[in-house]
Amino acid sequence: MQAQAAIAMVDRPHPFLRQASTNAAASGGRAAKELRLARGRALFYEGDRVEHFYEILSGTVRCCRIIHDGRRQIYRFVGQGGMIGLGCQDRYGYSAEAVTDVVARRHRLADLDAAMAADDAMRRGVLQALRDELAATRAQMLLLGRMSAAEKLASFLLALAGESADPDACIELPMTRSDIADYLGLTIETVSRKLNELRLLGVICLDTPTRVRITDLDRIEAIAEAA
Amino acid sequence: MQAQAAIAMVDRPHPFLRQASTNAAASGGRAAKELRLARGRALFYEGDRVEHFYEILSGTVRCCRIIHDGRRQIYRFVGQGGMIGLGCQDRYGYSAEAVTDVVARRHRLADLDAAMAADDAMRRGVLQALRDELAATRAQMLLLGRMSAAEKLASFLLALAGESADPDACIELPMTRSDIADYLGLTIETVSRKLNELRLLGVICLDTPTRVRITDLDRIEAIAEAA
DNA sequence: CGTCATCTTGAGTACGATCAAGAGGGGTGG
DNA sequence: CCACCCCTCTTGATCGTACTCAAGATGACG
Numbered sequence: 259m260q261a262q263a264a265i266a267m268v269d270r271p272h273p274f275l276r277q278a279s280t281n282a283a284a285s286g287g288r289a290a291k292e293l294r295l296a297r298g299r300a301l302f303y304e305g306d307r308v309e310h311f312y313e314i315l316s317g318t319v320r321c322c323r324i325i326h327d328g329r330r331q332i333y334r335f336v337g338q339g340g341m342i343g344l345g346c347q348d349r350y351g352y353s354a355e356a357v358t359d360v361v362a363r364r365h366r367l368a369d370l371d372a373a374m375a376a377d378d379a380m381r382r383g384v385l386q387a388l389r390d391e392l393a394a395t396r397a398q399m400l401l402l403g404r405m406s407a408a409e410k411l412a413s414f415l416l417a418l419a420g421e422s423a424d425p426d427a428c429i430e431l432p433m434t435r436s437d438i439a440d441y442l443g444l445t446i447e448t449v450s451r452k453l454n455e456l457r458l459l460g461v462i463c464l465d466t467p468t469r470v471r472i473t474d475l476d477r478i479e480a481i482a483e484a485a
Numbered sequence: 486m487q488a489q490a491a492i493a494m495v496d497r498p499h500p501f502l503r504q505a506s507t508n509a510a511a512s513g514g515r516a517a518k519e520l521r522l523a524r525g526r527a528l529f530y531e532g533d534r535v536e537h538f539y540e541i542l543s544g545t546v547r548c549c550r551i552i553h554d555g556r557r558q559i560y561r562f563v564g565q566g567g568m569i570g571l572g573c574q575d576r577y578g579y580s581a582e583a584v585t586d587v588v589a590r591r592h593r594l595a596d597l598d599a600a601m602a603a604d605d606a607m608r609r610g611v612l613q614a615l616r617d618e619l620a621a622t623r624a625q626m627l628l629l630g631r632m633s634a635a636e637k638l639a640s641f642l643l644a645l646a647g648e649s650a651d652p653d654a655c656i657e658l659p660m661t662r663s664d665i666a667d668y669l670g671l672t673i674e675t676v677s678r679k680l681n682e683l684r685l686l687g688v689i690c691l692d693t694p695t696r697v698r699i700t701d702l703d704r705i706e707a708i709a710e711a712a
Numbered sequence: 713c714g715t716c717a718t719c720t721t722g723a724g725t726a727c728g729a730t731c732a733a734g735a736g737g738g739g740t741g742g
Numbered sequence: 743c744c745a746c747c748c749c750t751c752t753t754g755a756t757c758g759t760a761c762t763c764a765a766g767a768t769g770a771c772g
Binding site: 323325326327329330331333345346347351352374375378381385386388389390391392393395396398399400402403404440442443483 | 550552553554556557558560572573574578579601602605608612613615616617618619620622623625626627629630631667669670710
């Protein structure tokens with residue numbers, strides 16, 4: 259109930275979403291279903307047939323892929339107001355798992371398709387969402403391919419801080435070190451060490467392992483620099 | 486004329502493209518313009534206002550971003566039949582530069598928008614293209630975040646081989662070691678060394694620095710494994 | 713033939729991974 | 743209420759992969 263506040267604290271429903279619900283209802287489609295998932299449970303698994311997309315009402319979800327030897331890459335964390343599955347086709351290319359307890363609304367992809375055909379604003383909204391996701395994914399490629407561990411951590415914390423309404427409020431990390439590591443292409447030990455280094459530099463304050471405060475915005479931005 | 490054959494040798498125009506041209510013409514839009522770029526020239530730069538998208542008719546283009554200290558990440562290589570700029574909004578998030586001499590067709594994004602509104606198949610085609618690009622970008626995230634240098638090289642060569650029509654034909658690399666390095670998140674020295682290691686293992690044959698033949702498909706697939 | 717860019721190869725280094733042990737924190741059951 | 747267990751996080755020591763710096767080889771072009 260408190261953890262998921264870290265990601266996407268702002269309460270802005272996606273532009274096309276009201277319309278999605280309205281249109282589905284108007285066209286006689288079943289109402290969007292609300293789901294509750296306990297921490298650790300999956301919204302769907304990689305390889306599942308794509309029939310729905312999901313709107314996250316509260317909590318945080320990780321989208322990830324695991325390869326046979328156990329290595330994992332987390333593609334994105336999705337918090338309140340975020341959409342999952344818009345960019346998928348036929349089969350999901352990743353699993354979506356609840357990082358915290360999650361409430362999500364499930365929509366039929368077919369309804370969205372119909373709505374896009376009928377409504378210009380809806381079509382633009384979905385396109386915009388896809389393009390935003392693509393841009394975010396590219397930014398993460400740059401991070402994974404060309405940044406040092408310290409830069410990765412600094413960028414990550416700044417991104418979390420940026421999503422929060424209050425600029426220099428506490429950041430509550432909903433995810434474990436393992437999640438952070440698999441998102442940034444590091445190990446948990448490196449995440450732990452680099453966070454500690456940032457703390458020793460006076461750049462952040464670690465009230466608890468999951469509670470971070472940025473104490474020197476300029477410095478952490480200088481460390482993240484590449485952006 | 487011969488180099489770009491390595492990427493996307495197959496001559497399949499994008500599903501929605503004929504329609505794009507047709508529609509633009511039918512709706513009185515100016516005909517799509519054909520551009521010729523010498524090797525090294527840019528189609529557009531990061532930050533340019535987005536007005537067009539491009540269809541690559543021949544040659545290879547790299548989409549990349551450079552940060553202030555010179556580090557570069559190449560997001561994708563685009564060969565014959567590929568589209569550039571569909572996933573962009575307002576301002577391009579990367580530069581597009583000709584790796585070889587390139588011929589491209591320039592289309593107005595506004596025309597595409599109109600066509601998507603009018604035509605169901607067109608809308609689905611563009612969505613599919615965006616989703617494919619998103620899937621490819623995610624695959625590259627996994628590669629950048631979780632793969633060893635050898636695995637990266639093996640995956641890269643297999644991807645190139647997969648795009649070619651003939652399975653075990655020669656792969657002509659249109660890009661330099663530097664391009665490969667910046668695509669895979671490595672240095673040119675590591676690219677050179679790992680290619681040589683693959684050669685010593687008998688997995689590939691390097692006829693010239695830019696001409697590769699896969700001599701042991703099973704082995705190279707085993708090395709790339711994660712996929 | 714000379715120049716320049718690219719590629720290769722070598723030697724040493726460093727960053728992050730791995731292996732290992734211990735500390736903290738929350739929840740459950742006695 | 744306390745003790746215990748488990749999970750996560752931290753910290754330390756060592757290792758290895760890939761980077762850096764440097765020099766030489768190869769090849770294209772004028």
